Amino acid sequence: xxxxxxxxQQLQGDYPLTEEQTKKYQEDGHIFLTNxxxxxxxxxxxxEISSIVMELNYHNxxxxxxxxxxxxxxxxxxxxxxxxxxxxxxxxxxFAKIAADxxxxxxxxxxxxxxxxxxxxxxxxxxxxxQIYWPxxxxxxxxxxxxxxxxxxxxxxxxxxxxxxxxxxxxxQVISDESHKTLGQFIEAKGIPQVNYGAMAAGDATFHxxxxxxxxPGNPTEHMRKVMTVIYIADGIQVAEPDSxxxxxxxxxxxxxxxxxxxxxxxxxxxxxxxxx
Numbered sequence: 001x002x003x004x005x006x007x008x009q010q011l012q013g014d015y016p017l018t019e020e021q022t023k024k025y026q027e028d029g030h031i032f033l034t035n036x037x038x039x040x041x042x043x044x045x046x047x048e049i050s051s052i053v054m055e056l057n058y059h060n061x062x063x064x065x066x067x068x069x070x071x072x073x074x075x076x077x078x079x080x081x082x083x084x085x086x087x088x089x090x091x092x093x094x095f096a097k098i099a100a101d102x103x104x105x106x107x108x109x110x111x112x113x114x115x116x117x118x119x120x121x122x123x124x125x126x127x128x129x130x131q132i133y134w135p136x137x138x139x140x141x142x143x144x145x146x147x148x149x150x151x152x153x154x155x156x157x158x159x160x161x162x163x164x165x166x167x168x169x170x171x172x173q174v175i176s177d178e179s180h181k182t183l184g185q186f187i188e189a190k191g192i193p194q195v196n197y198g199a200m201a202a203g204d205a206t207f208h209x210x211x212x213x214x215x216x217p218g219n220p221t222e223h224m225r226k227v228m229t230v231i232y233i234a235d236g237i238q239v240a241e242p243d244s245x246x247x248x249x250x251x252x253x254x255x256x257x258x259x260x261x262x263x264x265x266x267x268x269x270x271x272x273x274x275x276x277x
Contacts, residue, residue, distance in 0.1 A: 002040065002043075002044050007041055007044060008088055011041065011092035012093045012094065013094055015033070015098050017033075017102070021102075022102055022104070025207065026102070026104065028162045029162065029164060029208060030160040030208040031207050032200075032204070034204050036095065036203060036204060036205040037202075041089070042202045042203045044085075046202070048083055048085045049228055050117075052082050052083060053076050053079070053226075058074075059074060063122055063123070068175075074116070076115045078112050078113055078254075079113055079114075079115050079228075080110075080113055090110070091110065091270070096110075096272035099144065099273075100274075103142055106234075106235065106236075106275050106276070107236075107274030107276075108235060108271075108273055109235055109264065110230060110232060110268075110270065111231040111233045111269065112268065113231070114228075115227070115228055118216075118219045118227075120219060121219065124180075124215065124218045126175050126176060127161075127179055127187070128174070128179045128183065128214070129164075129170060129183075129213055130212075131210035132171075132172055132244070132246065134210060135242045135248075135251040135260070136210075136239070136240050137237075137240040139165065140233065140234035141209065141210030141234075142207055142208065142210065142232050143208055143229055144207050144229060144232070145229050146203065146229070146230075147200050147202050147203070147226065149223070149225070150200070151225055151227075152199050152221075153198055156218070157198065157199070157206070158197075158215065159194050159195065159196040159214060159217075160195050160196075160208060160214045161187045161194055161212065162192065164211065164213040165208075165209035166211075170183070171186075172244060180215065187213060210231075233264055236263070237263075237264050238260075238262060238263060238264060239251060239255050239258045239260055239263075254266075254269070
């Protein structure tokens with residue numbers, strides 16, 4: 001029987017990072033870490049997250065009849081708002097401290113979470129930069145991408161274009177066939193190294209910068225690729241003036257009640273970790 005109190009206490013603990021790991025992240029814009037969540041933690045929280053995702057699955061067409069974005073995954077945001085148990089997982093101090101340590105900042109807030117479930121036969125995730133959606137003028141953003149089930153090589157994990165986080169805003173295209181073509185050509189033309197970490201165990205995680213270009217292959221298997229992501233932002237940054245409809249939408253969704261120039265700290269963005277707390 002799972003000891004819930006013990007799980008809660010474990011999630012408040014530390015995950016030690018080496019100086020070499022921190023430097024590697026800051027140089028490459030991405031890193032792979034093993035056993036960020038324990039098998040016991042994953043076993044417990046995966047069930048609750050999966051239940052919510054399937055309940056809220058908005059797709060009403062077969063995968064083959066959807067557009068490129070729709071084929072990529074079932075996407076449910078801020079799962080933490082729908083379950084106190086998921087909230088404990090998403091808001092875990094352990095994960096947040098890793099994010100702060102990798103970015104080299106004093107504290108982090110949650111921007112939002114996303115469950116990304118790539119269905120059997122699901123399509124590829126085109127090349128893109130996450131931060132084109134976010135109304136933030138900073139490079140202090142990071143996403144944790146954690147499988148809730150084992151992901152074998154044939155299902156596929158993300159591919160990162162190393163160092164592209166240093167380029168900032170490269171292209172305003174949202175996730176689409178166009179972004180895949182344009183950024184893919186850019187990466188090839190510049191000879192930018194591409195890294196894929198291969199198979200991942202449930203509870204392993206990658207962390208990547210909001211500006212790091214990345215993509216993922218389709219899912220040719222019969223198994224759902226279940227992933228939970230959490231996006232962190234440095235404490236103390238401000239909401240930027242949205243310069244696109246995508247950013248306007250994100251400001252309304254994830255910074256309710258905030259306007260440009262306000263602290264990026266709405267009721268949906270609690271402080272999860274600070275070195276002085």
